[in-house]
Amino acid sequence: MNFLHTDIMRTLPPFDGLVAFEAAARHRSMTLAANELRITQSAISHRLKKLETFVGALLFNRTGTGLSPTPAGISLLGDIGKLLDDMAGLRARSRAAAKPAILKVGVGAALAQYWLVRRLPGFSALNPDIGLELVVTESDAQARAADIDVLILWQPKSAARPNSTQRLLFNEYVFPVAAPRLVPRGRPLPNPMTLINLPIIHKGPAGRNDGAEWSWPVWFERLGIETSAPVAMRFDTLSLALAAALEGAGVVLARSLLVHDAVAERRLCRVLPPKWDMPSSKAHFVRWQAVLTGDKRVGRFTSWIIDEADRTSARS
Secondary structure, rough: OOOOHHHHOOOOOHHHHHHHHHHHHHOOOOHHHHHHHHHOOHHHHHHHHHHHHHHHOOOOEEEEEEEEOOOOHHHHHHHHHHHHHHHHHHHHHHHHHHHOEEEEEEEEEHHHHHHHHHHHHHHHHOOOOOOOEEEOOOOHHHHHOOOOOEEEEEHHHHOOOOOOEEEEEEEEEEEEEEOOOOHHHHHOOOOHHHHOOOOOOEEOOOOOOOOHHHHHHHHHHHHOOOOOOOOEEEOOOHHHHHHHHHHOOOOEEHHHHHHHHHHHOOOEEEEOOOOEEEEEEEEEEEEOHHHHOOHHHHHHHHHHHHHHHHHHHHHO
């Protein structure tokens, strides 16, 4: 027996096309969208074509500076962010009603490895009734795919004002660090010009703009070093670059929160005096789904991690 009523059936857009479109519009690039979603560029193109067929109009113009939404694309983009957020909240609403013991937390690899994980036993001791599942997430799209309850974000300060569903964790500074055995007496260099004699570790693909504070050429210019910054090693992520620095591979630009423990324990040391520190253009924020605002598990975890960040800041 068929109980399907054709008069209430909906014609729905391809969901994978909506996700691909939102990512491509945000990055203005199919390549960057593919990297975020961890699929190929051709897969992004295929999904966009399916969505354009559904809509019946082109959604992007290809320009010399990247993708530019057409009027149809702009119209669709106006609603899609809220749509995806609402769909991402389906699991959270169900979990909030069921009140499971496990809280799913999304966090970047570097923050997890170098700061958060070693502090989690303290949270568990204070909250034995709350289990934690940590998932490495480096973007909102990955967090949505993983159905995260609480997300710790590293994002531009200008786009991350505190509100009812997110709080500032830490304002950080960027400065060079190295294994103590690489630096005379393991202390900041009295003459910054001697930095040129140390091996330099670079983070991220060559040419990528992560901000002036992450640019060795900018640091060399500030220090009055007229030669180009040598490339001893380059790593795709800060997590890998810090791991190399801990092994004595060279000097790396690092964030204050991530290296706080290593510097305090003398596994790393400052290469320059604090007066050379540069403020980070990004900050860590903790965000939770709106439907979980009153959830005691979320409240206890966010209060705990904010307190831990405050304690780290006070010791820096």
